[in-house]
Amino acid sequence: MDGDYNQRYDCVVLGAGLAGLYAAYLLRDASYSVCLVEARARVGGRVCTWREGLSGQHAELGPEFIDSNHTRVLGLAKHFDLRVSTRPSFWGASTMPSPSRAAQRAWRLFWRDVRDYAAAIPEPRCAWQVPDALKPLDRLSMRDWAMQRGVWQASAPLFQRYTRNMEATEPEQLSFLSVAAQEAFYGDGVDAGVYQLRDGTDTLPKALASAFVARGGELRLDAPVHAIEQREESVCVYGVQSGKPYTLHARFAIVALPFPILTQLEWTPTLSSARRDALALAGRGKVIRTLIQFRTRFWRKQSPHAQPNQPDINALWEETDLQSGETGILSFWVAGEPVERWRRLNEAQRVEQCLQTLEVMYPNCRAQVLAARSYDWQADPFAQHAYIYHAPSYLTEALPSLRTPEGRIHFAGDYLSMFVGYMEGALESGEAAACAVANALR
Ligand SMILES: Cc1cc2nc3c(=O)[nH]c(=O)nc-3n(C[C@H](O)[C@H](O)[C@H](O)COP(=O)(O)OP(=O)(O)OC[C@H]3O[C@@H](n4cnc5c(N)ncnc54)[C@H](O)[C@@H]3O)c2cc1C
Known part of the structure; x- marks a missing residue:
């Protein structure tokens, strides 16, 4: 087959955003053979x-x-x-007029509630494991909660400004529990x-890519993947590089693609229904x-x-x-x-x-x-969103299954971390996937 590379890698990493770059860099640094494939002609993904x-x-x-x-x-x-x-x-x-005193008071009341619930989350690092009593709060939106508490009317524009600035969405689309969970996770004393x-945010992905290649890692740009096949002892990745089809074989794969892309690839066997259902909840x-x-x-x-x-x-x-x-x-x-x-x-x-x-x-x-x-x-065809927000039910019902590997395939990306939609979350998820693959390879 055209471009069928017989070399078998320890791991193939899909997507050279920060999650994939960091996973590939860590595995190569530990002397594993790694091929990193990227659809664009540059590294960095949403870092641009x-x-x-x-x-x-x-x-x-x-x-x-x-x-x-x-x-x-x-x-x-x-x-x-x-x-x-x-x-x-x-x-x-x-561009928003200064909020009235009543709006500011209502806003403060809302955040007092958020902090009370944040204090009730025992393990903020894995906030999806909240006590059962808190789980119903994940089905409520920020707006639902504000309406129930009677603070929506006075301060709707403040809610809107917050969710648009921070979460790239609307108050009615964001889980109230996730707001509390992020408050717990961030805690006091963090300067946002x-x-x-x-010298530009892209200096970070470029530095990771140079270090990966300098250590002998293989980086393929302009090489979008369209299919992934999992066999008993290996993973095959199918794509097209500069117009030519290619196939890569590896013992493991780390899929570090933006979540909207995942259901558009061809999977053999098909992606589990649990993962598909979970992906549908991602905002x-x-x-x-x-x-x-x-x-x-x-x-x-x-x-x-x-x-x-x-x-x-x-x-x-x-x-x-x-x-x-x-x-x-x-x-x-x-x-x-x-x-x-x-x-x-x-x-x-x-x-x-x-x-x-x-x-x-x-x-x-x-x-x-x-x-x-x-x-x-x-x-952007290789991003299809800016960054994730936790829609109702995503935190408690989707995140745990999305963080689980499927056989030889591990997942990484900012949507898997409690650093929700941040570069830090992408790196954290890449590190976790690299550790899991390194353990399996040992
Ligand atoms: C407008 C905006 C503002 C932001 N502001 C901040 C901020 O101030 N601070 C902060 O920390 N974070 C911010 N973020 C979020 C941050 O950019 C992301 O969290 C992070 O870059 C995600 O990294 P990733 O590796 O998970 O995903 P990506 O960077 O999306 O990487 C995925 C890679 O997969 C590639 N890919 C896609 N499809 C295929 C395919 N079929 N085959 C092969 N490769 C493929 C993509 O091209 C991409 O390179 C912002 C994001 C945006 C868009």
Whole structure:
């Protein structure tokens, strides 16, 4: 068969996002033979730094914020000598009017409830194992709970702002128990979003890929997988690389693909019905990010002329606060339900919407535009969402089965971790899968 590679690897890893890269790197570092296959022509997956045409600056179309408890991200950055920095002069704005006192009071009451339930979760690291008495809370949405407690009416926009910013969804689609579980898991004393990789988030996946290849790992880019077959003693992976079909044989496989892709592959034998049912409960967070580079950073020198009335844009902030130069880049965040409207616009129309909003704050600023990009993660064929959110029932009914291997096939990806939809979660899941495969190979 064309491209049938007789070499049998210890492990084939599918997907060179952070989960797959880290799993492949750890296994290769332990001297196992590993082939890592990736559909795109680059590594990093949802880590995607825009650099072209920006005259030496860069900005993130995917992740950028690193929390103080993201120890794997921070540890790897140190290990690979990547510059990490806090963001002392971070500029940001909201398009939402300031909330009333009543709204703030209702919001505080809600979070008091969340903290009470968080304290009742005995093992936050595996929050899916909550006591039976708490399980019904996983069937309620954040909005359901707020309605029951009588705090929804007063503070609906605050709930919406929170879920769109953090979870890329709406309050009625997010499990209340998951909110409490994440509060328990994060605990007190975590500084959220304080760090950034100074030279671009993509420096991390690139460093992992270089280290993997330097140690003798095999990396195949532009090689989407379309079928996986599990035999008694091996796993066969079928794909197409640069237009040519290939087959890979390995003793084990780690599938580190975004969860929406899993049910689109051909599986022999078929994926278990438990996994299919569980995948149907995973929430596809929606984000469109728009980035615009301007000749000067006028937002630092002038106060906004007026408050814009564009609730679809949940937040805007500067991307270049750690970068030198006169020019600067702003990021516009559209997430959750408004994405459904924005995805019907083309890239130029989305940029135009952002500029119209910004011109309410800073009249005539469009005269300073140098470059712009807008990216819809739902339309990306190799991601099909931005990041997971825990829809009702996902935490207690889906996560345990999704974390379980199927024979020789192990799974990794940010959707399997309590670092929900974070780079740290991708790394944690990759580490867990690599450990499990290494144990089985020993
Ligand atoms: C807009 C946005 C903002 C974010 N902000 C943050 C943030 O501030 N902080 C943070 O920590 N996290 C953030 N995240 C989440 C973070 O990007 C992800 O959690 C993490 O990158 C996921 O890594 P992964 O390896 O699990 O998945 P992915 O990065 O999606 O990797 C999966 C890989 O599989 C490949 N693939 C897909 N199909 C195939 C196929 N058929 N064959 C072979 N390969 C295939 C993909 O191309 C991809 O490379 C953000 C994400 C987005 C989109």
